[in-house]
Amino acid sequence: MLLQAVHHIAIICSDYQRSKTFYTETLGLSVIREVYRMERDSWKLDLALNGHYIIELFSFPDPPPRSSRPEALGLRxxxxxxxxxxxxxxxxxxxxxxxxxxxxxxxxxxxxxxxxxxxxxxxxxxxxx
Known part of the structure; x- marks a missing residue:
């Protein structure tokens, strides 16, 4: 197996509109596609950086919190x-x-x-x- 590149990063957010604004307006990522998945009550936003697909931003009802600091196991x-x-x-x-x-x-x-x-x-x- 020869890996070529990182294809995308998936992020689950607690407040979809707030995170969408942060990643698009504050960080300047561009929207490729935005889809509401009714069966999951979930938004999925595909974002690009300099024309390259990079982030999937998801919303789900009541996602559980995940430890991220300090030095928690997993993605740093x-x-x-x-x-x-x-x-x-x-x-x-x-x-x-x-x-x-x-x-x-x-x-x-x-x-x-x-x-x-x-x-x-x-x-x-x-x-x-």
Missing amino acids: HLAFSVEDINKAVRELNARGVVTEPVRTDPHTGKLFTFFTDPDGLPLELYETT
Whole structure:
């Protein structure tokens, strides 16, 4: 088996409209498709980053909470690459998103920071230039 790439990331949210606004308006992902699945009372929103399908955003009635901090077992965070981390942090802060202080990766020398989505899912910005 030869893996080629990550196809998508699936996220279940507690408040569909709030998360849809966060991922589309705050982070700037574009909507590919939005479907309401009546049999599951669930929305499914396919989102793209720079034209590439990346996230499935789901809503379900009363999803159980999942531990995400500190250092809980499972998926740790979702990281987005940016060219200028300080500019990206200023833009997020201007939109009301609280970010941690920018740090330097001791192994690569690259800058990074963390913030969360509306449900507390840890997200990272990682400067790639």
